[in-house]
Amino acid sequence: xxxxxxxxxxxxxxxxxxxxxxxxxxxxxxxxxxxxxxxxxxxxxxxxxxxxxxxxxxxxxxxxxxxxxxxxxxxxxxxxxxxxxxxxxxxxxxxxxxxxxxxxxxxxxxxxxxxxxxxxxxxxxxxxxxxxxxxxxxxxxxxxxxxxxxxxxxxxxxxxxxxxxxxxxxxxxxxxxxxxxxxxxxxxxxxxxxxxxxxxxxxxxxxxxxxxxxxxxxxxxxxxxxxxxxxxxxxxxxxxxxxxxxxxxxxxxxxxxxxxxxxxxxxxxxxxxxxxxxxxxxxxxxxxxxxxxxxxxxxxxxxxxxxxxxxxxxxxxxxxxxxxxxxxxxxxxxxxxxxxxxxxxxxxxxxxxxxxxxxxxxxxxxxxxxxxxxxxxxxxx
Amino acid sequence: xxxxxxxxxxxxxxxxxxxxxxxxxxxxxxxxxxxxxxxxxxxxxxxxxxxxxxxxxxxxxxxxxxxxxxxxxxxxxxxxxxxxxxxxxxxxxxxxxxxxxxxxxxxxxxxxxxxxxxxxxxxxxxxxxxxxxxxxxxxxxxxxxxxxxxxxxxxxxxxxxxxxxxxxxxxxxxxxxxxxxxxxxxxxxxxxxxxxxxxxxxxxxxxxxxxxxxxxxxxxxxxxxxxxxxxxxxxxxxxxxxxxxxxxxxxxxx
Numbered sequence: 001x002x003x004x005x006x007x008x009x010x011x012x013x014x015x016x017x018x019x020x021x022x023x024x025x026x027x028x029x030x031x032x033x034x035x036x037x038x039x040x041x042x043x044x045x046x047x048x049x050x051x052x053x054x055x056x057x058x059x060x061x062x063x064x065x066x067x068x069x070x071x072x073x074x075x076x077x078x079x080x081x082x083x084x085x086x087x088x089x090x091x092x093x094x095x096x097x098x099x100x101x102x103x104x105x106x107x108x109x110x111x112x113x114x115x116x117x118x119x120x121x122x123x124x125x126x127x128x129x130x131x132x133x134x135x136x137x138x139x140x141x142x143x144x145x146x147x148x149x150x151x152x153x154x155x156x157x158x159x160x161x162x163x164x165x166x167x168x169x170x171x172x173x174x175x176x177x178x179x180x181x182x183x184x185x186x187x188x189x190x191x192x193x194x195x196x197x198x199x200x201x202x203x204x205x206x207x208x209x210x211x212x213x214x215x216x217x218x219x220x221x222x223x224x225x226x227x228x229x230x231x232x233x234x235x236x237x238x239x240x241x242x243x244x245x246x247x248x249x250x251x252x253x254x255x256x257x258x259x260x261x262x263x264x265x266x267x268x269x270x271x272x273x274x275x276x277x278x279x280x281x282x283x284x285x286x287x288x289x290x291x292x293x294x295x296x297x298x299x300x301x302x303x304x305x306x307x308x309x310x311x312x313x314x315x316x317x318x319x320x321x322x323x324x325x326x327x328x329x330x331x332x333x334x335x336x337x338x339x340x341x342x343x344x345x346x347x348x349x350x351x352x353x354x355x356x357x358x359x360x361x362x363x364x365x366x367x368x369x370x371x372x373x374x375x376x377x378x379x380x381x
Numbered sequence: 382x383x384x385x386x387x388x389x390x391x392x393x394x395x396x397x398x399x400x401x402x403x404x405x406x407x408x409x410x411x412x413x414x415x416x417x418x419x420x421x422x423x424x425x426x427x428x429x430x431x432x433x434x435x436x437x438x439x440x441x442x443x444x445x446x447x448x449x450x451x452x453x454x455x456x457x458x459x460x461x462x463x464x465x466x467x468x469x470x471x472x473x474x475x476x477x478x479x480x481x482x483x484x485x486x487x488x489x490x491x492x493x494x495x496x497x498x499x500x501x502x503x504x505x506x507x508x509x510x511x512x513x514x515x516x517x518x519x520x521x522x523x524x525x526x527x528x529x530x531x532x533x534x535x536x537x538x539x540x541x542x543x544x545x546x547x548x549x550x551x552x553x554x555x556x557x558x559x560x561x562x563x564x565x566x567x568x569x570x571x572x573x574x575x576x577x578x579x580x581x582x583x584x585x586x587x588x589x590x591x592x593x594x595x596x597x598x599x600x601x602x603x604x605x606x607x608x609x610x611x612x613x614x615x616x617x618x619x620x621x622x623x624x625x626x627x628x629x630x631x632x633x634x635x
Contacts, residue, residue, distance in 0.1 A: 026627040064627060088458055110601065202437045210499075210502075211499065213502055214498060214499045214500040214501055214502055215486065215498040215499075215502070216495055216496075216499045216501075218479070218483055218487060219487060219488060219498065221476070221478065221479060221483075222476045222483075222487045225476040225477060225478045225479065226474060226475075226476055226477075227561050228474075228477070229470075229474045231457075231458040231459045232436060232438075232458055232459075232462050232467070232468050232489070233459075233462055233467075233487060233488060233490040233493070233543070233547055234460075234462035234463040234493045234547070235459055235490060235493045236457075236459050236493065236495075239495050243495045284391070304415075361517070376597075
């Protein structure tokens with residue numbers, strides 16, 4: 001194993017370092033804010049790659065867990081504001097408009113920083129855990145699981161829009177205080193916020209990498225391959241899939257919290273179908289079976305989208321151009337850009353490798369396995 | 382049953398029917414620890430279904446299945462596996478997208494818990510034991526090969542290796558030599574003779590030559606019932622067995 005471990009970790013490390021050092025090159029507040037947003041999307045892509053790429057659970061409602069995290073942060077920051085329109089005890093403005101007289105009990109614990117930060121990760125994780133337990137315990141898989149995740153998200157979205165007095169309804173939660181921690185101020189348009197997002201992204205990427213490289217990750221890949229067979233070895237498959245579904249939700253929840261800091265508001269659109277399906281596209285473009293690929297897919301797609309929609313030449317046609325690119329990539333590169341990169345690098349290896357690697361360096365073979373897998377999966381998919 | 386074997390598994394009046402078709406009909410079957418039992422019978426006799434009932438893939442409608450003195454017919458598949466029963470399927474079922482080494486690591490399921498497996502990295506934990514199993518089934522040089530690229534015989538052996546990695550008290554083998562060449566079948570027979578006495582096996586097989594090579598006791602099933610039981614010679618000279626194979630049983634497809 002030793003031959004391969006450092007290479008993959010090195011590659012992941014180099015990319016994360018490049019992301020962390022980015023503000024040294026760019027010092028424009030507007031650009032940093034925009035790139036922070038892209039990095040949050042990168043985290044979402046990591047979360048989906050973990051459940052879809054590694055465990056075969058296509059979560060069409062990934063934005064639900066993202067939105068829950070986002071609202072946790074927004075509730076916390078809202079309570080920190082000194083509201084302009086206040087009721088008794090400094091009630092948030094929208095509650096006053098909705099004739100609420102006292103702070104709802106669900107809001108009360110969000111005065112605590114520790115509670116809010118934990119809730120932003122644990123609420124989505126527990127929510128996904130509960131949903132996963134019912135789904136996977138009942139052996140719901142494939143498209144049916146995908147439909148349930150989508151439906152669950154729509155339900156949560158409707159509840160948030162409907163419960164205006166508690167959630168701000170359609171308008172979301174706006175006019176938030178600035179997030180600060182350990183004496184650092186996290187202005188949305190500053191390098192400090194960018195660093196916060198970049199560090200969280202790095203941590204999330206490496207946590208996800210650790211999960212995929214562990215035996216639990218291997219068993220999840222086996223579940224993706226042949227779920228039924230895994231049971232007869234004594235593994236409780238539902239427990240494994242529920243676990244990865246929760247971890248994925250926790251990462252998405254963290255991304256949601258960061259998104260609130262970067263955007264300075266929370267909105268029901270964060271739990272919307274368009275965003276949720278966009279995540280699937282990013283991951284498909286980047287390569288769902290590579291965490292790094294999925295993340296870079298998100299950065300690439302959202303980056304190109306941003307650039308095209310802002311350039312005059314494509315002002316009218318940019319959605320068409322993006323749509324065409326997606327169709328081409330899905331048709332030609334079923335394993336995304338990461339899969340294409342892997343099979344390309346395998347092909348560029350000296351031909352002698354194939355003949356010699358069996359005995360001299362079995363680990364290298366493991367590495368090129370992904371590309372073989374890619375070619376094979378491409379045929380069967 | 383010979384007195385030297387302690388009873389490991391017992392089916393008592395096990396019955397299952399699918400949409401009115403009784404696949405296994407009040408079957409009584411006992412297998413002792415360390416025994417290598419062959420289960421034969423014409424097509425549709427209920428051999429594979431019997432294995433399905435033991436490992437939990439199908440559920441009995443009535444009767445009882447007792448393993449190590451405890452009833453197991455109400456347990457989940459994974460609970461039955463943890464109790465010590467391993468199953469090789471008729472159609473080789475391995476993880477085609479993973480390498481042989483990774484496949485073996487999954488077979489090594491002594492610790493099936495999510496959280497403790499989260500802190501096991503690579504496939505090094507059980508490396509030596511898995512390596513020995515790979516040698517035993519002749520897949521040592523294929524450890525880094527993706528399972529999808531193995532030959533049919535190698536895939537059969539890989540699945541047998543997975544069961545050995547799982548190390549269950551009772552191994553259920555469903556047509557292990559199906560699709561193998563004569564040479565491969567001989568190698569498999571040698572492997573089974575090596576396992577005889579160390580593990581308890583129930584082997585469903587059509588190839589009578591193979592059965593003669595490995596069997597101690599043969600149980601013959603016909604139309605969901607136990608028809609005869611004994612050594613290869615006893616069974617093949619039994620008039621009812623001849624009747625079942627030559628008579629209507631041969632076309633009794635389910």
